[in-house]
Structure formats: structure tokens, C-alpha cells
Amino acid sequence: MAPRGAPSHRALIERTVRSLRGHPTADDVFMEARKVEPSISLATVYRNLRALVAEGRVRERQFLGISRFEVSQRPHAHLVCRTCGAIADVHSDVSELVKPFRQLPKGWRAEEVDLEIRGLCPKCQATSPAQLPLPGDLLK
Amino acid sequence: MAPRGAPSHRALIERTVRSLRGHPTADDVFMEARKVEPSISLATVYRNLRALVAEGRVRERQFLGISRFEVSQRPHAHLVCRTCGAIADVHSDVSELVKPFRQLPKGWRAEEVDLEIRGLCPKCQATSPAQLPLPGDLLK
DNA sequence: AGCGATTATAATAGTGATTACTAATAGCGG
DNA sequence: CCGCTATTAGTAATCACTATTATAATCGCT
Numbered sequence: 001m002a003p004r005g006a007p008s009h010r011a012l013i014e015r016t017v018r019s020l021r022g023h024p025t026a027d028d029v030f031m032e033a034r035k036v037e038p039s040i041s042l043a044t045v046y047r048n049l050r051a052l053v054a055e056g057r058v059r060e061r062q063f064l065g066i067s068r069f070e071v072s073q074r075p076h077a078h079l080v081c082r083t084c085g086a087i088a089d090v091h092s093d094v095s096e097l098v099k100p101f102r103q104l105p106k107g108w109r110a111e112e113v114d115l116e117i118r119g120l121c122p123k124c125q126a127t128s129p130a131q132l133p134l135p136g137d138l139l140k
Numbered sequence: 141m142a143p144r145g146a147p148s149h150r151a152l153i154e155r156t157v158r159s160l161r162g163h164p165t166a167d168d169v170f171m172e173a174r175k176v177e178p179s180i181s182l183a184t185v186y187r188n189l190r191a192l193v194a195e196g197r198v199r200e201r202q203f204l205g206i207s208r209f210e211v212s213q214r215p216h217a218h219l220v221c222r223t224c225g226a227i228a229d230v231h232s233d234v235s236e237l238v239k240p241f242r243q244l245p246k247g248w249r250a251e252e253v254d255l256e257i258r259g260l261c262p263k264c265q266a267t268s269p270a271q272l273p274l275p276g277d278l279l280k
Numbered sequence: 281a282g283c284g285a286t287t288a289t290a291a292t293a294g295t296g297a298t299t300a301c302t303a304a305t306a307g308c309g310g
Numbered sequence: 311c312c313g314c315t316a317t318t319a320g321t322a323a324t325c326a327c328t329a330t331t332a333t334a335a336t337c338g339c340t
Contacts, residue, residue: 007306008317026298041319046298062205065326066297079248088245105228107262108219114256122247148288166327181290186327188288205298206326 009033009040013048014071017058023068023078023087061114063087075113081121090117149173149180153188154211157198163208163218163227201254203227215253221261230257 052058192198
């Protein structure tokens with residue numbers, strides 16, 4: 001059904017997330033959307049992003065403490081640079097990897113899986129000095 | 141070497157994280173630590189947690205946007221309830237699962253891996269009404 | 281012992297992302 | 311037309327976290 005009342009910016013905001021194509025923050029979306037609709041409010045962006053997430057049209061993730069959004073797509077892993085916050089997709093078959101976890105826990109119902117790999121992006125590897133003493137053998 | 145200067149609360153804070161045994165937030169640690177050392181400050185808890193993370197003695201993770209801490213241990217996955225925020229460990233061999241990702245991306249250096257599974261804990265499954273229309277086949 | 285450099289501290293003010301609240305507006309069913 | 315409700319812009323409030331500030335404890339050195 002078409003929305004009633006004030007003009008819905010839902011579609012604009014979804015289009016904007018789609019056009020930004022990376023993993024934009026709410027603020028990124030806001031900055032971009034106001035180019036089209038200069039009067040749009042940050043609160044409106046948040047509200048509609050939340051709605052889009054609830055509808056399942058957009059995926060929300062937290063990287064380094066702040067929410068980022070992407071249009072729903074096949075599951076994939078994310079690389080996150082611990083220094084500059086850069087994010088890259090890894091389009092390997094996560095769902096395959098994750099299968100053994102499907103029915104592990106007693107009573108829990110799994111809905112969504114995130115595989116996040118933290119490290120250094122190429123740029124920050126060049127810049128950053130001593131690398132963290134790897135706390136053990138995470139990737140052994 | 142023993143710490144110089146004012147009395148270090150490092151050890152107390154590490155002990156507290158260990159005793160809480162779940163995935164306490166900074167505030168959880170603060171509340172607990174002040175039972176032993178009532179004059180301790182929240183900033184001190186944050187400062188020392190950061191230090192412990194840097195030393196590799198404690199692991200930091202963000203669930204649903206807020207930092208939680210646990211003593212370092214073998215890598216494992218986490219279940220996160222999207223409703224109440226409950227967290228459970230899944231002690232399967234994550235490192236095994238993750239091997240195919242080790243050297244995937246060009247130029248990136250992987251350091252740490254998190255596998256997070258979001259869903260509903262047993263309690264919230266009983267309570268919560270309609271469950272989200274699963275946005276596709278994440279766990280197919 | 282006494283002194284300065286170092287480092288941790290408590291208390292508090294500040295920051296930045298997110299949410300809640302407010303009054304206003306626009307279309308629909310009756 | 312008349313409420314009804316979804317939505318809005320704008321702003322205040324919240325919440326986790328960080329920076330600042332002034333203070334105090336301990337060390338190495340003399």
C-alpha cells in the first residue's frame with residue numbers, strides 16, 4: 001500500500017544506500033540524500049533505515065562501534081581495518097563455512113551470521129609501525 | 141616489571157573480567173570492581189581494559205554496538221540474541237572454518253576473526269511474537 | 281632523606297552516534 | 311469537510327566512551 005501522510009522518503013533512502021554501494025554510515029546516507037532532498041532530516045534517515053532493515057531490504061552491521069548499511073545480498077564476510085576503518089567484502093561462500101554451526105546451540109534460533117575479519121588494509125600496513133603481537137594463534 | 145606510580149588497578153580489573161566470566165561490558169566491570177575498591181573510577185576501568193586488550197590478556201568485542209570483554213582464550217563463535225542481547229559461546233573450531241579466508245584478499249593482513257550468529261535466545265523465542273521474515277536464505 | 285620525572289588516579293567535562301520528543305503537515309476514509 | 315494516522319523537520323536528550331585536569335604515589339638518583 002502506498003504510504004499516507006507526509007511524503008515518504010523511504011525509497012530515496014533505499015536508493016541512496018544502493019548508490020553508495022559500499023557500507024555507508026547513517027551519516028553518509030544523510031549527506032548523500034540531502035543532495036536530492038536538501039530539507040531531509042538526519043532523524044528521518046535513521047528512522048527509515050531502521051524501517052528498511054525491519055523490512056529486510058537493507059542489512060545493518062556494526063563495525064568498530066558504528067552502524068553501517070548495505071542492501072541485502074548473498075551472505076559474505078567483511079574485512080575491517082583496525083586502523084582506518086576501511087571495509088572490504090569477501091565474497092566467499094560463508095554459508096558453506098557456517099553450516100556446521102546451524103543447529104549447534106540448545107534452544108537458540110539462528111537468523112543471521114556475520115564473519116568479520118579484522119586486520120590491516122594495504123594502505124595502513126605500509127603506514128603503521130609495529131604490528132600487534134598476535135594474541136596467540138587465531139589464524140594458525 | 142612492577143608498575144610505578146599510583147596503585148595500579150590493572151590486576152583487579154583483569155580479575156574482575158575473569159570472575160564475571162560472561163561477556164561483561166565496561167560498566168559491568170566497573171560495578172563489580174567498585175565492590176572491592178569503592179573509590180575506583182569508570183575512566184580507570186576503561187583505561188585499564190584498553191591496556192589489557194593491548195597486552196593481549198583480554199579480548200574486546202562489540203555486540204549490538206557496545207564493547208564487551210572476555211579473557212583471551214581459544215577462538216570461538218558467539219551467539220547474540222537480537223532481542224535481549226544475551227550472549228552465548230559456541231566452542232566449535234572457528235579457526236578451522238576460517239582457514240580458507242586466511243590469504244584471500246590482496247594486500248590485506250588478517251589478524252583476528254569473529255564469527256557472530258544473531259538470532260533469538262530460548263527465552264526470547266518464547267516471548268517474542270512474529271519472528272522476522274528471514275531475509276532470504278542466510279542459513280540455507 | 282630529598283627531588284624531579286614518570287605514571288596512575290578520581291572526578292568531571294566533553295564528544296559523537298543514536299534515539300526520543302515536539303509540533304506541523306498531508307493525504308485518506310467516512 | 312473532519313478527524314485519523316503516517317510521516318516529517320528540528321531539536322533535545324541519552325548513552326557509551328574519551329579527553330582533560332589536577333593530584334598523588336612510586337621510582338631512580340643523588
